[in-house]
Amino acid sequence: MIATLISATAASASVAFRVQALTTGPVSELAAKGASITAEIALTDDPRRRPNGGGYFNQESYVIPATLTIIQTRTGRQAVNVPITVFSNGRVWGTLLPSQHLQVTGRLAQPTPGELVAAILLVRGPPRVLTPPSQLQTAAGALRSGLRTAADILPADQRGLLPGLVVGDVSRMDPQVASDLREAGLNHLTAVSGANLAIVAGAALAISRVVGLPLPARAIFAAIAMLAFAVVARPSPSVLRALLMGLVAAVALGTGRARDGMAALSATVLLLVLFAPELARSYGFALSVAATAGILTLAPRWRDRLSTHKATDPSTTSGREQSGGMRGYRMPRWLAEAVAVPAAAQVAVTPVLVLMSAQLTPVAVLANLLVAPAVAPATLLGFTAALIAPLWLDGAKLLLIPAGYAVGWIITVARWAANLPFATLPWPSGLLGLGLLAVTVAIAVLILRRRAWRAITLTVAGAALVAVLVVRPIAAPWPPEGWLMVMCDVGQGDGLIIAAGPGRGVVVDTGPDPVAMDRCLRRVGVDDVPLLVLTHPHADHVDGLPGVLRDRRVGAAVVSRQQAGVRTSASLAQRRIPEWTVAPGTRWRFGPSEVTVLAPDPTLGERHGQGEGSAINNSSVVLHVRWRPGSALLGGDLETEAQDDLLRRMAVRADVLKTPHHGSNRQSPAFLGSLGARAALISVGADNDYGHPAPSTLALLRRLGATTYRTDQSGDLAVVEKDGGLAVVARGP
Numbered sequence: 001m002i003a004t005l006i007s008a009t010a011a012s013a014s015v016a017f018r019v020q021a022l023t024t025g026p027v028s029e030l031a032a033k034g035a036s037i038t039a040e041i042a043l044t045d046d047p048r049r050r051p052n053g054g055g056y057f058n059q060e061s062y063v064i065p066a067t068l069t070i071i072q073t074r075t076g077r078q079a080v081n082v083p084i085t086v087f088s089n090g091r092v093w094g095t096l097l098p099s100q101h102l103q104v105t106g107r108l109a110q111p112t113p114g115e116l117v118a119a120i121l122l123v124r125g126p127p128r129v130l131t132p133p134s135q136l137q138t139a140a141g142a143l144r145s146g147l148r149t150a151a152d153i154l155p156a157d158q159r160g161l162l163p164g165l166v167v168g169d170v171s172r173m174d175p176q177v178a179s180d181l182r183e184a185g186l187n188h189l190t191a192v193s194g195a196n197l198a199i200v201a202g203a204a205l206a207i208s209r210v211v212g213l214p215l216p217a218r219a220i221f222a223a224i225a226m227l228a229f230a231v232v233a234r235p236s237p238s239v240l241r242a243l244l245m246g247l248v249a250a251v252a253l254g255t256g257r258a259r260d261g262m263a264a265l266s267a268t269v270l271l272l273v274l275f276a277p278e279l280a281r282s283y284g285f286a287l288s289v290a291a292t293a294g295i296l297t298l299a300p301r302w303r304d305r306l307s308t309h310k311a312t313d314p315s316t317t318s319g320r321e322q323s324g325g326m327r328g329y330r331m332p333r334w335l336a337e338a339v340a341v342p343a344a345a346q347v348a349v350t351p352v353l354v355l356m357s358a359q360l361t362p363v364a365v366l367a368n369l370l371v372a373p374a375v376a377p378a379t380l381l382g383f384t385a386a387l388i389a390p391l392w393l394d395g396a397k398l399l400l401i402p403a404g405y406a407v408g409w410i411i412t413v414a415r416w417a418a419n420l421p422f423a424t425l426p427w428p429s430g431l432l433g434l435g436l437l438a439v440t441v442a443i444a445v446l447i448l449r450r451r452a453w454r455a456i457t458l459t460v461a462g463a464a465l466v467a468v469l470v471v472r473p474i475a476a477p478w479p480p481e482g483w484l485m486v487m488c489d490v491g492q493g494d495g496l497i498i499a500a501g502p503g504r505g506v507v508v509d510t511g512p513d514p515v516a517m518d519r520c521l522r523r524v525g526v527d528d529v530p531l532l533v534l535t536h537p538h539a540d541h542v543d544g545l546p547g548v549l550r551d552r553r554v555g556a557a558v559v560s561r562q563q564a565g566v567r568t569s570a571s572l573a574q575r576r577i578p579e580w581t582v583a584p585g586t587r588w589r590f591g592p593s594e595v596t597v598l599a600p601d602p603t604l605g606e607r608h609g610q611g612e613g614s615a616i617n618n619s620s621v622v623l624h625v626r627w628r629p630g631s632a633l634l635g636g637d638l639e640t641e642a643q644d645d646l647l648r649r650m651a652v653r654a655d656v657l658k659t660p661h662h663g664s665n666r667q668s669p670a671f672l673g674s675l676g677a678r679a680a681l682i683s684v685g686a687d688n689d690y691g692h693p694a695p696s697t698l699a700l701l702r703r704l705g706a707t708t709y710r711t712d713q714s715g716d717l718a719v720v721e722k723d724g725g726l727a728v729v730a731r732g733p
Contacts, residue, residue, distance in 0.1 A: 007270050010274055011270070011273045011274060011277065014273070014274045014275075014277045015277040015280070018116055018277050018278075019116070022082060022083075022116060022117065023118075025080070025118075026078055026080065027068060027071065027080055027108070027118040027119050028118055028119065030073070030108050030119070031108040031109055031110045031111070031118070031119035031120070032110060033108075034107060034108065035073060035107070035108050036073075036106070036107045036108075037071050037105070037106065037107075037108060038071075038072040038073075038104070038105050039068055039070060039104055039105075039106070040068075040069050040070035040101060040102070040104075041066040041067065041068055041069065041084070041086065041102050041104060042066060042067045042099065042101050042102075043065075043066050043096060043097070043098050043099065043100050043102070044065045044066055044067055044083070044098055044099075045064065045065040045098055046064075046098060047062040047064045047088075047093045047094055048062060048063050048064070049061070049062055049094060050063055060089065060090065060091050060093075060094065061087070061089050062086075062088050062089070062090075062093040062094065063085060063086070063088075064085070064086040064088065064096075065083065065085060065086075065117075066083070066084055066085075066086050067081060067082070067083055067084070068080055068082050068083075068118065068119070068121070069101070082117075083117045084118055084120065084121050085111065085115070085119075085120050086121045086123055087122050087123065088104075088127075089123075090126055092126050092127070093127070094171075096127070096129075097137045097138070097141050098137050099133045099134040099136075099137045100129060100130075100131060100133050100137075101129075101130040101131040102128060102129055102130060103127065103128040103130055104121070104125075104128070105123070106121050106122050106123040107121075107122045107124070108120070108121055109121075109122060116277060136231065139231060140231050140232060142390050143231070143232045143386045143387065143389070143390065144163065144167060144232065144386065146385075146386060146389025146390045146393070146396065147162075147166065147167065147232075147382065147386040147389055147396075148163055148169070150386075150393060150396035150399075150400050151163060151400055153400060153401065154400060154401075154404040154407070155404070156174065157176075158404045158408055159172065160172040160173040160177060161173060161174070161177055161190070161407050161411060162378065162400065162403060162404070164190035165189055165378055165379060165382065165407065165410070166232075166233075166378070166379055166382035166386065167229075167233040167382075167383075170190050173190070174550075175513070175515050175546065175547070176514060176518050176546075176547060178190075178515075179515040180415045180418040183361070183417070183418040184361070184364065184367040184413070184414045184417035184418045185346065185361040185363065185364025185368065185417075186367055186368065186371060186413075186414050186417075188291070189371070189410070191284060197226050197229055199380060200226055200229045200379070200380070200383060201222040201226050202376075203225070203376075203380050204221050204224075205218050205221075205222050208221045226243060227243075228387070229383060230243050232383065232386050244268045244272065262293065262296055265289070265292055265293060265296065269289055283352065283355075283356045287349050287353075290348040290352050291345040291348055291349050293348055294345045294346075294347060294348025294349070295341055295344055295348075297344075298340075298344035298347065298348065299337070299340045299345075300340075302340035302343065302344060303333070303336045303337045303339075303340040303341075304336075306331045306336035306339060306340060307331050307333040307335075307337075341372070342368035342369050343365050343368075346364050346365045346368060350437070351434055351437060354427055354428075354434060354437055355433070363420055364417075366417070367414065367417040370413045371410045371413050371414075374407070374410050375406075375410070377402070377403065378406035378410070381399050381400065381402060381403035381406075382399075382400065382403050385397075385399040385400050385403070419522070478523055478716070478718075478731055479523070479524050479525075479716075479718050480718050480720050481720075482721045482722075483499060483718045483719070483720050483729075484498070484499050484592060484627050484718075484719050484721060484726070485497065485498050485593075485632060485718070485719040486520070486524055486718045486719075487658070487681050487683055487711060487716065487717040488511065488517060488520035488683075488711075488716055489516070489520070489711040489712075489716050489717075489731075489732075490510075490511025490516040490517055490520070490683065490711075491511065491512060491513060491516060491686075492512065492540055492662070492684060492685030492688045492690070492692070493511035493513075493539075493541055493543075493544070493683065494508070494540070494636075494637075494658075494662075494683045495507070495508075495509050495510055495517050495544060496508040496509060496634065496658065496683075497520070497521065497524055497526060498595065498625055499590075499592055499593055500531075500590035500591045500593060501590065501591035501592075503525060503526060503527055503528055504526065504528045504529070504590070504591065505521070505524065505526035505528075505529060506529070506530065506531045506532075506533070506588075506590055506593065506595060507526075507529050507531075507532045507533070507548055508623065508634055509534060509542070509636075510532075510534070510541065510542060510544035510545045510547060510548050511540065511541070511543070511547075512539055512540045512541075512543045512544060513543070513544050513547070514543070514544045514545070514546040514548075514550070515547060516544065516547070517544035517547035518548070518550050519547075520716060521548065523716070526552070527552050528552065528553050529548060529552055529553065529554045529555065530555040530590055531557075531558065531588060531590065531595070532555075532556070533557070533559075533621055533623065534557060534558070534559045534568060534621075535560060535620040535622075535636035535637065536560045536562055536616050536617060536619055536620045536621070536636060537559075537560070537562055537568065537616065538616060538617075538637065541636075541637070542568045545568055545571055549571065549575055554575065554577050555577075555578075556577060556579075557572050557577050557578065558580050558582055558597070558621060559579055559580070559621075560581070560600065560616075560620060560621050561581050561602065561619060562615075562616050562619045582597050583597070583602070584597055584600075584601055592627055592628065593625055593627060594625070594627075595624075595625050596625075596626070597623060598622040598624050598633075598646065598652065599621070599622035599638075599645075600619050600621065600622070601645075601649065604645060614639055614641075616637075617636070617637035617638065617642075617661060618638060618639055619642075620635070620636025620637050620638050621636060622634065622635055622636055622638060622646065624652060627726075629721045629724055629726055630655035630725060630726040631653070631656070632654055632655065632656035632658065633654035633656070633657050633675060633677070635657070635659070635660035635661075636661075637660060637661040637662075638660040639661060639664075639666040640666050640667065640668045643667070643668035643671035644668050644670070644671060646671065647668065647670060647671045647674055651674065652675060653674075653675060654677050655676075655677060655678055655725075655726050656677060656678070656679045656680075656681065656719055656726060656728070657677035657679070657681065657706065659682045659693070659701070659708075661692075662682060662688075662692040663682045663684060663692050663693025663694060663698065663710075664690070664691075664692055664694055664697065665691075665694035665696050665697055667696075667697050667700060669700055672701070673704055677704070677706050678705070678706060679706060679707050679708075679709065679719075679726070679728050680701045680706040680707070680709070681708075681709050681717050681719075681728070682708060682709065682710045682711070683711050684712050686712040688712075693708075693710065709730060714730035714731070714732045715730060715731040716730070716731040716732070717729070717730055718730075718731070
């Protein structure tokens with residue numbers, strides 16, 4: 001208790017001194033005023049691209065940890081030395097390396113409460129580079145670049161995951177792969193951790209043992225290998241933290257002295273918190289510590305329990321125990337360790353995951369067990385390829401061919417696990433969630449200690465598994481039989497699928513998230529897209545394009561005239577997908593669906609509205625879809641001006657309306673009233689910042705007699721044929 005109190009006091013004092021230093025002084029005062037400054041900064045970590053950070057116009061946005069060294073205002077110039085967080089826009093930021101010194105202009109703002117930085121710097125314009133990166137960071141950049149270049153020999157999903165698996169470089173990671181790893185409990189594989197370093201150290205120890213080096217030489221060789229790995233992975237704070245954790249885990253597991261390992265782990269944690277107190281609030285740090293502790297304390301016991309066969313005295317063994325049959329069976333030691341290590345790590349990190357994400361991942365233990373044989377070969381081959389790529393690129397590519405098979409297996413397992421029903425389970429967050437988890441574990445331990453209760457529990461669990469995997473899909477299939485159109489729940493954006501025959505669908509817009517769009521297409525069973533329609537080039541309608549292109553054939557793409565030259569065109573050209581702009585009246589027939597283009601009319605010119613982006617919204621491709629039992633109008637993001645133009649040009653009737661612009665208040669009552677729609681579908685994100693759908697639009701639709709359905713409330717929405725007409729079925733409540 002005394003040692004604990006001393007450690008807590010020391011950590012508290014470290015935090016107090018850091019807070020005092022950051023909340024006083026000129027930087028804190030200028031941030032409180034929102035002052036504009038010219039600054040010199042030193043980057044301390046890699047620029048991280050923000051997902052969908054560019055908003056409507058796809059401008060790349062980055063967040064970068066840095067140290068502020070010089071501030072210059074109208075009143076003078078002053079030297080400082082405080083950590084800050086930089087927010088910036090522009091592709092040039094993605095090419096910068098840690099240790100570079102830059103001159104920038106921007107505005108200071110107060111940091112997020114609880115973050116141990118002095119300020120946030122919102123940068124305007126590109127940076128002026130003052131110094132090149134250090135030799136160490138230059139070497140790391142060259143090795144990482146060589147690994148990425150060598151990985152180009154692999155398929156797209158593998159070439160994105162391999163650098164992340166080896167050195168934590170996720171710059172080219174496929175969003176769908178990243179999501180599958182997260183939901184399968186495998187996202188720790190792309191974070192440089194003690195496990196990566198332990199693999200490298202273990203390989204170094206094995207090689208040194210084969211060549212007959214003495215124990216001190218083996219230790220030196222392993223240390224050199226881990227230092228080399230730290231250089232390739234970039235010596236950022238997270239990598240240095242992982243280096244210390246890796247040394248602890250490697251020494252403890254290599255010697256079999258878990259008690260000494262726990263002492264070393266405890267000392268490491270204390271020193272890190274004293275000298276980098278911001279780690280105390282880092283979930284990554286907590287996960288790393290918990291996983292290492294679980295491997296050190298739980299894994300050896302579980303391994304021995306699973307693999308050790310204790311001899312019994314026949315004279316003292318009851319007949320009931322002798323007839324236990326399989327009770328005496330034990331796993332081989334290598335298999336027991338393969339099961340015990342991921343299980344112990346997952347059990348140890350579960351309380352942290354509950355606090356972090358308010359969910360449990362039951363499939364994680366199985367997924368980690370399945371991928372374990374592939375992690376070490378992929379890591380070692382990738383690390384070796386990174387070292388030799390700058391000198392012999394062809395040799396590095398040869399090494400990465402077998403590494404690709406290992407990475408492909410990891411991707412396959414992650415995709416399978418993420419698609420299982422209830423792969424993730426919601427769970428209360430905070431102290432309530434931890435308390436409920438503790439009670440659940442205590443009850444489970446009591447039940448599993450008795451053979452009869454254990455048998456009953458396993459029977460019930462097996463029946464529940466059959467119900468989830470077999471009965472539930474039969475009782476509540478998705479999509480409903482005879483579906484004609486599905487509006488995908490893609491958040492704040494649009495993504496629709498029009499039936500075009502078995503396994504085929506016309507996709508209209510792709511939403512902002514490739515992962516959400518790909519999953520919707522997988523749920524519906526569409527792997528062939530004869531036609532893709534991108535109504536207009538706003539991010540909430542086109543940024544999900546990679547999700548549509550993933551493992552699917554796309555015949556052609558229809559785009560608006562505003563689309564030419566934007567990023568989506570490059571993606572389509574890369575896949576050799578024809579890109580068309582079509583005139584009103586163009587018509588196609590796909591399976592049960594007839595699709596007709598109604599707008600835009602190029603002869604009318606641009607229709608500007610009240611807000612930024614209104615001209616692009618009003619240029620949306622508008623489609624009329626006809627089926628045997630009825631029709632639908634897909635209005636893109638049309639606003640009032642374009643809606644009135646369309647009403648003046650033609651009379652359109654539709655049973656189902658895809659409400660334009662997510663139900664914004666920019667609607668024409670005359671246009672909506674002329675449609676005669678009985679159902680209005682609204683694709684909108686929960687708690688969005690735009691106020692969509694507007695109360696005035698909802699009230700207007702009610703007055704017109706249309707029943708509204710919203711993806712933020714009901715998930716995916718399907719239009720189906722029923723009793724000779726159309727009906728809407730929601731996937732959620």
